[in-house]
Each structure stands twice: as C-alpha cells, then as structure tokens.
Amino acid sequence: MQSLRSYLEIGRTVGFEPFEEGAEYGPDLIAMAVETDVFLFHRNDDVNSRLIMVDGDSWSSVTSMCPNGQEDLLKRVDRAAWEIAHPPVSLPWNWSKYSFESLIAFFALPRYLNSDSMRWIAEAMPNGDACFWRLTHRGNELRLEDFHPRKHLAEAVRQRYTASLSAAAAQFPPELDAAEQLLQPTVDLGVIGFASVIGTHTYSMWLPKLTAAQRKVLDTTTTPIKIRGAAGTGKTLVMMLKVLQELYRDIDRKTSSVEGGMAHDEEKFKILFVTHSSSLATEVNQALDRLDERGVVSRHVDVVPFTFLRTLLQGEQSHGAEVFGEDSLDGKQRQLELISKAIDEVTATTWSTYEDNVSAWVRQSALADRRSDQRKSLCWSLMREFVEVIDANRLKPGVNSLRRYINLPRAEWMVNLKKQGDREFAFGIYRNYVEHLVQRNQLTIDQAMSDFLLFLESYLWNLRRKLEGYDFLFVDEFHLFNDVERLVLHLLTREPDEYPKIILATDPYQSPFAYVTGLRENELSHAVRDFIGAPQHLQLIDLRTNYRFAPMILNFVRHAHNRVPNIVDMGHDWQYEAITSDAASGGNMPVVCFSPEDSVITRALEYADSVARKVKGDSRVAVVCVTNSDLAAVVEPLRTGRGLKSRFEIVESRDDFYQLSISRRAVVVTAGPYAAGLQFSDVVVVFTAEGQAEFGGQGTSAKRAAITYLYLAITRAQTNLRIFSTSGENDLNDVLRTAVEDGVLQSS
Numbered sequence: 001m002q003s004l005r006s007y008l009e010i011g012r013t014v015g016f017e018p019f020e021e022g023a024e025y026g027p028d029l030i031a032m033a034v035e036t037d038v039f040l041f042h043r044n045d046d047v048n049s050r051l052i053m054v055d056g057d058s059w060s061s062v063t064s065m066c067p068n069g070q071e072d073l074l075k076r077v078d079r080a081a082w083e084i085a086h087p088p089v090s091l092p093w094n095w096s097k098y099s100f101e102s103l104i105a106f107f108a109l110p111r112y113l114n115s116d117s118m119r120w121i122a123e124a125m126p127n128g129d130a131c132f133w134r135l136t137h138r139g140n141e142l143r144l145e146d147f148h149p150r151k152h153l154a155e156a157v158r159q160r161y162t163a164s165l166s167a168a169a170a171q172f173p174p175e176l177d178a179a180e181q182l183l184q185p186t187v188d189l190g191v192i193g194f195a196s197v198i199g200t201h202t203y204s205m206w207l208p209k210l211t212a213a214q215r216k217v218l219d220t221t222t223t224p225i226k227i228r229g230a231a232g233t234g235k236t237l238v239m240m241l242k243v244l245q246e247l248y249r250d251i252d253r254k255t256s257s258v259e260g261g262m263a264h265d266e267e268k269f270k271i272l273f274v275t276h277s278s279s280l281a282t283e284v285n286q287a288l289d290r291l292d293e294r295g296v297v298s299r300h301v302d303v304v305p306f307t308f309l310r311t312l313l314q315g316e317q318s319h320g321a322e323v324f325g326e327d328s329l330d331g332k333q334r335q336l337e338l339i340s341k342a343i344d345e346v347t348a349t350t351w352s353t354y355e356d357n358v359s360a361w362v363r364q365s366a367l368a369d370r371r372s373d374q375r376k377s378l379c380w381s382l383m384r385e386f387v388e389v390i391d392a393n394r395l396k397p398g399v400n401s402l403r404r405y406i407n408l409p410r411a412e413w414m415v416n417l418k419k420q421g422d423r424e425f426a427f428g429i430y431r432n433y434v435e436h437l438v439q440r441n442q443l444t445i446d447q448a449m450s451d452f453l454l455f456l457e458s459y460l461w462n463l464r465r466k467l468e469g470y471d472f473l474f475v476d477e478f479h480l481f482n483d484v485e486r487l488v489l490h491l492l493t494r495e496p497d498e499y500p501k502i503i504l505a506t507d508p509y510q511s512p513f514a515y516v517t518g519l520r521e522n523e524l525s526h527a528v529r530d531f532i533g534a535p536q537h538l539q540l541i542d543l544r545t546n547y548r549f550a551p552m553i554l555n556f557v558r559h560a561h562n563r564v565p566n567i568v569d570m571g572h573d574w575q576y577e578a579i580t581s582d583a584a585s586g587g588n589m590p591v592v593c594f595s596p597e598d599s600v601i602t603r604a605l606e607y608a609d610s611v612a613r614k615v616k617g618d619s620r621v622a623v624v625c626v627t628n629s630d631l632a633a634v635v636e637p638l639r640t641g642r643g644l645k646s647r648f649e650i651v652e653s654r655d656d657f658y659q660l661s662i663s664r665r666a667v668v669v670t671a672g673p674y675a676a677g678l679q680f681s682d683v684v685v686v687f688t689a690e691g692q693a694e695f696g697g698q699g700t701s702a703k704r705a706a707i708t709y710l711y712l713a714i715t716r717a718q719t720n721l722r723i724f725s726t727s728g729e730n731d732l733n734d735v736l737r738t739a740v741e742d743g744v745l746q747s748s
C-alpha cells in the first residue's frame with residue numbers, strides 16, 4: 001500500500017513511468033518482475049504489508065491514460081484500498097459504491113473525467129489485501145452478483161510477493177541519513193489534523209490539563225449536553241475524552257457486576273461519533289486509537305461521517321443513482337449550472353406567469369446573461385432556498401406542496417425572496433431542477449437523507465434498533481448539520497422510549513450553509529424538539545479558552561466574530577469578549593492587502609509561494625478561499641502552472657483532505673467550509689469579487705453569510721494570517737476596514 005502512495009507521489013511530480021523490471025523510482029521504491037507479476041516494492045514493506053493487486057488488462061487501461069487521469073484514478077484505488085484495510089468501507093457518496101458480499105464496485109474517476117462511466121470491481125480479501133479485478137465501462141457493465149473472482153490467483157500473488165521480499169530488500173540503495181530525510185518531509189494529515197489536536201498525550205495525561213469548563217463536560221452525567229465554543233477552544237478534543245470516559249465507565253461497571261469478565265456481545269455498549277466529513281471521521285478515529293489506554297475503542301465506537309450512516313444502517317440503496325456531492329466545489333458548481341439551466345428554460349417558456357409578480361431584482365437577475373454576477377447571485381440564493389427551506393421542510397414537488405411552501409412563515413435569516421411571486425418562481429425553478437435530476441438518475445444529498453429518514457421511521461428499523469442502535473451519540477460540528485440531518489439523530493439510539501443520550505459540539509458562527517436555522521440556542525432542531533427533551537434539560541457548556549490562535553490573531557478573530565449580525569437569538573450569554581487565548585505567544589499582526597480585482601489572486605499565490613519556501617518543521621501553509629467561487633478562480637491559474645516554485649495541493653471537497661496523506665509537504669489550497677476542524681501555522685485568505693455573488697444579494701442574511709465565511713477562513717490560522725481582498729465596497733471589506741481602524745489588522 002505504501003508503494004502505491006510513493007508511486008503516486010513520484011508520478012505527480014516527475015510523471016508516471018510504467019513499471020519495468022529493475023526500475024528504481026526514487027530511493028524507496030523498486031519494481032521487480034516475478035513470474036507473470038510485476039511487483040512494486042517499498043523499502044519498508046514486510047510480510048504484514050497490505051497488498052493492492054491490479055489485474056494486468058486493467059493496469060494497461062490505467063497506464064494508457066493522460067497523467068491527470070492516471071493520478072485521479074490511482075488516488076481512488078489508494079483510497080479504496082485503505083478503506084478495505086480499515087473496514088467498514090466508507091467511500092464518498094459521489095463514487096456511487098455498490099457492494100455484494102466481499103465485492104465492491106465504484107466509479108473509477110470523477111464524473112467530469114469519466115464520460116465512459118468506468119467502474120472498478122474490487123474485492124476485500126480476508127487479510128485486508130485489496131484486489132482490483134476489473135475496470136468496466138459503459139457497454140460492458142457487470143452485475144456484482146454475476147462476477148466470480150478467481151480468488152486462487154490472489155492467493156498465489158500473495159505467496160510470490162512474500163517469497164520475493166528478501167530479494168527485493170537486497171536491491172535497495174543504502175538509506176538516506178537523518179539530515180537528508182529531513183529535507184523531504186511529507187504533508188501528513190497528522191500535522192494539520194488529529195496529531196495537532198491531541199499531541200502525544202493519552203486519555204489520562206490529558207485530564208489534568210483540562211480547563212474547568214472542559215472538565216465540566218466530563219463531570220456532567222445528565223444529557224443532552226451541548227458544548228458551545230468558538231473555533232479552537234478544544235471542542236473535538238473534549239468530545240473524544242468524553243467518549244473514552246463513558247466507555248471506560250461502562251466497562252468498569254460491567255466488569256464488577258459480570259463476574260470477572262467482559263459483557264456479552266448483545267449487551268455491548270455502543271457509541272456513535274458522527275462527524276460532518278469523512279476526513280474528520282478518519283482523524284477522530286486515529287486520535288481515539290492513540291488516546292485509548294485500554295485498547296477497547298475499536299470494539300465499541302463507530303466514528304462515521306454523517307453521509308455514511310445510511311450505508312451503515314440501511315445498506316446501499318442507490319444502485320445506479322448518483323448522489324450529488326453538495327459538499328464539494330464540483331457538486332456545487334453542477335447544482336448551480338442545473339439551476340441556471342432551469343432559469344433559462346422557465347424564462348423561455350412559462351415566464352409570463354411569473355414576470356409581473358416577482359421583485360425587480362429577481363426579474364433582472366433571471367433575464368441577465370448566464371455569466372453575469374446578477375444571475376450567479378440569483379442561482380446561489382435559489383440553491384440556499386432549496387436546501388434551507390424546501391428540502392428542510394421536505395416539500396417534494398407534488399400536490400399541495402407549492403401552497404405549503406408559500407404559507408411557510410419567512411424569517412430574517414432566509415434569503416431575500418420576500419414577495420409571494422418570488423417564491424412561486426423559486427418553486428417553479430425547483431420543479432424544473434428536480435425533473436432534470438430525475439432524468440439524470442441523480443439525487444441530492446438532502447433527498448437521499450429524506451429517504452433515509454423514512455427508513456429510520458419504519459417498523460423494520462424499530463425491530464432492529466435494540467441490537468443495532470447506539471447507547472450514546474456524539475455529534476461534532478453540529479452547526480454544519482441542517483434540519484433534515486438533525487431529524488435523523490434521535491432515531492439512532494437503542495431505546496425508542498427514552499430521551500437519547502446525546503452530546504454535541506457546536507460553534508454557531510461557523511455555520512456556512514445552513515447559516516442559522518432560526519433556532520434558539522437551547523433548541524437542537526425545529527423538528528425534534530419533542531424527541532430530544534425539553535429545552536430546560538439541555539446542559540449548555542461554554543468553552544471560552546482558545547488554544548489555537550496567537551494573541552494578535554485572536555484580537556482580529558474576535559473583531560470579526562462580533563461583527564456577525566445576531567439575527568437569531570444566539571443566547572444572551574454568547575459573548576466572544578470573554579474568550580481568552582492560551583496559545584503560545586508569538587505570531588504576527590494579521591495583515592490585509594487590498595488589490596484591484598485582476599491582481600488579487602496572483603499576489604496571494606506569489607505570497608503563499610514565498611512563505612512556503614521559508615517555513616520549517618511542522619509549519620504548514622494554506623491558501624484558504626472565502627467562498628467556492630474564489631476557490632474556482634484560484635484553481636484555474638494553479639492548474640496551468642504559473643512560475644510558482646512550491647507545490648500546491650488543491651482540496652475541493654471535505655473528502656479531498658484524504659489526499660494530503662499521500663502528498664509531500666505542499667501549500668494546501670481550499671475553501672473555508674472544507675477546512676473546518678483543521679489548523680495551519682500560516683494562512684493566506686483570498687476573497688475576490690466573484691465570491692461576493694455567493695452571499696445571495698444584499699441584506700442582513702447576505703451580510704451574515706459573508707462574515708461567517710470570512711470567520712471560517714481566518715480561524716484556521718494559528719500564527720500568521722494575511723488576507724488578500726478586492727478593493728471594492730462590500731460587507732466583507734467593511735469588516736476588514738473597521739478592523740484596520742480598530743488597530744487589530746494592519747493594511748499593507
């Protein structure tokens with residue numbers, strides 16, 4: 001497995017060379033032919049290494065691709081093989097995984113590179129090896145149920161591999177000395193993710209270090225508990241410690257009551273830790289393993305991204321149907337394109353029904369050119385309306401749904417569709433948009449989630465719940481869950497008649513797409529109010545000490561935080577002023593550089609490039625774009641490669657963070673929402689005029705959206721922060737300019 005990662009790393013730097021007998025790929029990798037196989041050995045391979053076996057014809061198809069195609073395809077092979085070695089196999093939804101017994105099928109490439117619908121048929125071997133048996137494509141699809149792998153071939157390959165290990169080891173050049181190795185550090189997720197959160201401490205080493213508020217989380221025995229804290233206050237850390245505390249407590253209780261031994265399987269205490277993204281789930285998994293002093297976590301705790309819950313509990317349902325990845329740049333762009341197409345179709349056909357009843361801004365934007373900012377702004381507003389209002393209220397097009405939608409009360413946090421005519425138009429677009437999805441055999445994540453909800457409400461799940469449900473539920477980054485997702489939580493516990501034992505961590509100011517759901521702070525969801533327990537039972541614990549930011553960054557973060565319009569009741573005690581920093585001193589004054597639109601990106605990238613060449617040790621540089629549109633604009637020059645010396649690693653979805661574990665030190669380029677939960681020593685923030693359209697026009701809702709996005713981006717920085725923005729007038733620049741006036745930000 002390690003050898004594929006190194007091969008990928010080399011391939012993306014100097015190009016992919018086909019394997020040839022005796023070929024060396026850097027100091028750690030050699031190819032060796034043994035009978036009919038070609039093995040790629042890594043220096044650290046041993047008999048316990050997991051093998052990735054790829055059938056010869058499929059390998060020829062891989063190597064005949066362009067370098068970008070090869071890279072993307074091999075990344076998927078690597079990711080799937082890692083998952084196979086660490087079951088249950090959780091792959092991003094847009095890979096459309098389908099499994100049957102030990103076989104797994106999934107899309108071999110991202111959709112935009114995959115006009116042939118290539119899919120892998122892979123197999124999880126009992127020892128954790130992964131066999132990639134066949135690449136199918138449109139025209140030669142195969143049902144997994146009809147595929148019969150020749151397992152004995154895989155067993156023979158494994159034997160030949162083991163027998164050749166010592167011959168391979170003898171061929172490696174001597175190892176580099178330690179000083180030379182230091183020159184080749186890898187960007188490992190550990191540095192920006194889980195390792196930075198827990199350091200080298202285990203559970204009991206952390207306990208004495210906790211603040212009084214963090215301690216209170218461990219000492220509180222009643223639930224639900226809602227842990228509220230700004231970015232960097234240790235929410236994830238304290239949730240993980242609480243998991244271990246509850247687990248150890250249960251084991252101790254059972255060991256003293258069940259004579260001298262472990263409890264039976266059916267009484268097994270089960271904890272579910274839900275994250276919003278698979279990268280965070282991987283990190284929490286690894287961190288829990290490290291913190292755990294009794295080696296029991298893997299038996300009792302499932303750490304899964306929310307989207308994987310459905311597969312875990314219900315099995316795969318969407319065979320053939322693609323789930324639209326909303327949580328990625330590509331997914332969002334495709335949704336926007338579809339919405340824009342729907343606007344074109346409606347304005348060309350039934351426009352006269354709406355024309356006289358919509359607001360002026362909706363009319364102008366609907367009739368504006370597809371590429372204009374006005375049109376883009378309308379598309380973003382409609383996308384938010386679909387997710388936050390229509391899907392959240394489960395208003396699938398159908399009899400009466402328009403009337404129910406129109407009758408919903410409007411709140412200030414919702415997008416600016418004030419007139420009834422605006423909402424009739426929005427629903428017309430929604431109808432057209434859903435028709436397109438049906439034609440393409442696609443579902444949005446929210447639609448798939450609604451279906452999952454129906455399953456959890458079924459009698460079948462009621463039967464299985466006692467055995468498959470959980471005793472305890474932990475939900476990290478609760479602010480990123482929308483109302484449909486929140487609705488699912490109380491159905492996951494074992495006991496339908498009891499209030500669920502649930503602990504959640506949230507920072508309402510980091511909520512970029514659901515923005516705010518219009519909830520009061522002591523409510524968890526509109527819909528589940530009655531199930532989770534009366535608001536007065538909710539234990540609200542505030543974490544106020546910040547461990548991430550150097551003091552000068554904290555001052556600026558506090559300024560931005562206090563500028564977020566408080567358009568729902570955030571709780572009377574939600575004062576950021578009280579939060580202090582315990583991060584090591586040092587760090588520099590954050591800086592903003594206003595530039596004309598055409599030079600913002602070039603300046604930002606050149607700056608990031610120069611910083612990346614200077615930083616040392618565990619320092620990591622990230623370019624964090626405020627919005628998806630900024631990210632799209634930054635990615636363009638990076639793809640064409642423009643005289644920059646550092647390596648830039650583009651992360652276009654929350655799932656993409658996985659790829660950092662296979663790349664050498666690089667400048668990470670991403671957007672704030674995808675980097676939630678991660679931290680970097682140096683952050684370069686980019687905001688362009690393109691980004692402004694995403695906030696959906698003017699008004700309080702747009703202002704809140706703008707500052708929330710800015711907040712998400714700047715709160716990733718630990719020591720150094722530099723913002724590159726356009727020189728125009730907008731809500732976000734208003735925050736930056738007042739910060740300069742207040743002396744918490746320096747203008748360059």
Ligand SMILES: Nc1ncnc2c1ncn2[C@@H]1O[C@H](COP(=O)(O)OP(=O)(O)OP(=O)(O)O)[C@@H](O)[C@H]1O
Binds near residue numbers: 231
């Ligand atoms: N009591 C403590 N003592 C020392 N360091 C701490 C303490 N609590 C948290 N930290 C450190 O604070 C940093 C941030 O922790 P964590 O990622 O859990 O915060 P968070 O609130 O979940 O942030 P975000 O909302 O941005 O995900 C980590 O490096 C962690 O090790």
